[in-house]
Amino acid sequence: MNIQSKLAILADAAKYDASCASSGTVERNSRAGKGVGSTSGGMGICHSYAPDGRCISLLKILLTNFCLFDCAYCINRSSSPVARARFKPEEVVKLTLDFYKRNYIEGLFLSSGIIQSADYTMEQLVEVARSLREDYDFRGYIHLKTIPEAAPELLALAGRYADRLSINIELPQDQSLVLLAPEKNAGTIRQSMGVLKNGIDEYKDNKKSAKAIKSLTPAAGGSRFNHAGPVRRRAKVPIYAPAGQSTQMIVGADSSNDKAILTTAKGLYQGFQMRRVYYSAYSPIQHASKALPAMSPPLMREHRLYQADWLLRFYGFSVQEIAGGATRPNGMLDLDIDPKLAWALANRQLFPININRAPKEQLLRIPGIGAVGAQRIINARRFKVLRFDDLVKCKISVKKVAPFVETLDFNPHLNTLDSHNLRQQLMVSNNKWAPEQLGLF
């Protein structure tokens, strides 16, 4: 099979993997004429945009779609009747460099089915990254999907060459994994995530101490000596997955509700310092097991989970507040309105919030006010007591916030917050602005 035909099969097989953001890595470039490629300190999801407006694209492929395992939800499972192909590591290296030189991509996202053994597969993945970095001085972005069953030494090696490592948690609940992917083991997955976390933590600590030592050198105005004697410049800290680790969870393949999904995500953020948890709506596959649903969940569910995830990480909400209790007694997020608005409507007694007095954490709970808007309000109120029109100057959508805020000259009509059709009214005005959810592929 020629390389183009393999590429057609293995790029198609990789499309089910949603976890390929290129954010948060170290900055590298080849401006001095050394090496090939560059990374920008920006953000991006396969085809996304860096802060300077550049589209970041990654070559997203599998090393092979042959697999020993038979995970029921996976198109590449051993019993799936799909066309199979396998790249040699040197073919992936060549493709990456060719695509890079043609300016098609800025990095590589590489995953794989499991062939021969977990260690053998991981060795092949690591070899691609090693060869790119060491043989060709490739400085672009590399994201390696890691095989959880592989030996810790191989995971350590992967971290030396890749910007980001990821291990899929696969399903929100361990019992679903037992049912749908019996060859996988939730304990092994978490153990390997722990290995990656330790490597990443160690790298960060080493970087911090190297920085502290550097700040003591005469050039930075510090003392040349510490209690142990003269300070020498330290060797460069060996890199270990500087863009951290991420994971992916399939949504809608089992009966887990959104509360269970978000609880698992929260545990992964806290326990393993994940940079991102990706939510991937289950796509029905050919000859699927009867244990799987016949239809994929609405893509809006995936979108709402990402919004809820954001609220958990940056807005101080708990899972119970947005996907449980009075807000969502059935544990499912509202598909018609975003989770923050759903929470506000279920907790109307907490509103209106006084824009001039509320602390930042409270401002962040107002539907229509994000982190930037909250900061603008805080900055503006240092100079004056804010009126309703000042919200426009803070670039806040007054239509969205009006029922929930009070200012010097504005208080929502008492009956606005009590009105039964407030949800309906807000849905109409929000939907005017709501971006349409696009399919991932």
Ligand code: SF4
């Ligand atoms: S191990 Fe990965 S590639 Fe293989 S069947 Fe399971 S999910 Fe698919």
